[in-house]
Amino acid sequence: MMLTSVATSEISAPRAPRAPREPHIRRRTHVVVPLVIIDVTVPGTSSANGRRALHAALGDDLRLYVVTVDQQHERVTFRVEVTSRSLDDVIGLLTATLDRATLGRAQATVIRRPRDY
Template sequence: MVAFDLILPGLDSSGPRRVLQKALGGEARMQVVATDRRRECVTLHVEVPSRSLSDVIGVVTSRFEQATLGHATTFTLRR
């Protein structure tokens, strides 16, 4: 599992969430964790199973030129 925060310009997260869902697959989970009206940006927390960190970073950077990728981490879920 790869987890990261993504800061995007604008206050509407619906478009970026659709782009991420399509690019990262249906198992990707996203939630808005902050909305900054003063700076006009939104922060998403994203979790993606079954992808490598470099693959996820490549997808994000190729689709969002003005995004800021926060701390990214990988971990394994045990069941």
């Protein structure tokens, strides 16, 4: 036969009340920035003119990727990624500045960037 000993306290000691904790305030380590991705087709056979026109319309806070250069129909399609603007702002700027552009698929989302302290 195996014996097991268990120690129990017959006297329970009252616990001292805890001081209320300060509410933990979480500091964000990032900022949420809007991102718009849109396909834009402009007339021409060179992507350089289209790049200049898109930078003039939207500023420098964007990334441009050439999707297609259609020599036969003389048009260039770009994938444009614009940060810090809403989809409405981007479409408004493009339609006001580029009168012969064709706007394609558009997507609005957000990205997280490290916070500058």
